[in-house]
Amino acid sequence: MTQDSTTARRALRHLPLMVIAAVALAGALLLRDAISFEALRAHREALIAYRDAHYLLSVLGFTALYVVIVTFSLPGALVATVTGGFLFSTWPGVLYNVLAATIGATLIFLAARWGLGARLAARMDEGAGRLRRLKSAIDENQWPMLFLIRLIPAVPFFVANLLPALVGVPLRRYVISTALGIIPGALVYTSVGAGLGAVFAAGETPDLGVIFAPHVLFPILGLCLLAALPILLRPYRKGRGL
Known part of the structure; x- marks a missing residue:
């Protein structure tokens, strides 16, 4: 294989990620x-009228737009969730939001893994010392x-989309x-959107900080603790030889 062909293949692998970065910057x-x-707020009546007249097309169009927003890390993902x-x-609405966000996140994951992640993960596996120990700790947890x-x-959504691709996470595990993992947050913001009509009627703006309210945040932190238990218990299990 010639050097030119090798360079061309590397450029081709990076192309999807470069396109995503360029569109994200432009967006x-x-x-x-x-x-x-x-x-x-300005187009709500037209959107509701179109939804009532063409429900299936509204679902498909909304889902497609949400996928594009997530895939290219465009501004407005939170607005899109509330709009759902x-x-x-x-x-x-929460089903459409979770489906679209998962598809978009998977597309950017695949682009990152194809362009950078596979080689980076392989180098971490082949490395030694701290780099190898870090990769082993990631794989175990x-x-x-x-x-x-x-x-x-x-944790920013785009960081959670890209980071797993750079450390060799399998696609199936990433998608699941x-x-x-996004269901709790999606449920909170989708429910905010469900009450948006009354908020607009009162001339107000939706409270997107609701996820940090104690009655919402504490259950989510409880889920975080539950997810972290295997990491916290691993040293104890190793010490006991389990």
Whole structure:
């Protein structure tokens, strides 16, 4: 294989991730105001009328737009989640939100793994010292770590999408943990969207900080603790030879 062909193959592997990065940058500069609560407020009557007249097309269009937003890390993912509740109620809105977010997260995961993740994970496996120990610790705790980065509200969604691809997480494990791990947050914000009509009628803005309210945050932290138990108990189990 010639050097030129090797370079071309490497460039091809990086192309999806480069496209995602370019679109994300353009979206951050151009779409900040396009996907917003102000835009939703201005077009809410037209959106509701279209949903009532073409429900299936509304679901498909909403899901496709949400997938694009997540795949390219565009601004407005949180607005999209709330919009899912506004248009389709808490149920089945949360189902559409979780489905679309999982598909978009999986696409960016695949792009990152194809471009960088596979080689980086292989180098970590072949490494020595601290790098090898770090990779071994990650491999031993993949399930709890995957759930933790989804459940902890402070972890940015795009970080939780990219990080697993860079440490060699299997696709099936990533998809399952993503779909299940985002349910609590999606349920909270979808329910906020379900009450958005009354908020708009009162001329107010939805409270997106509700996830940090004690009655919401404490159960989520409880789930985080439950997800972290295997990591916390592993040294004890090793000491007991279990």
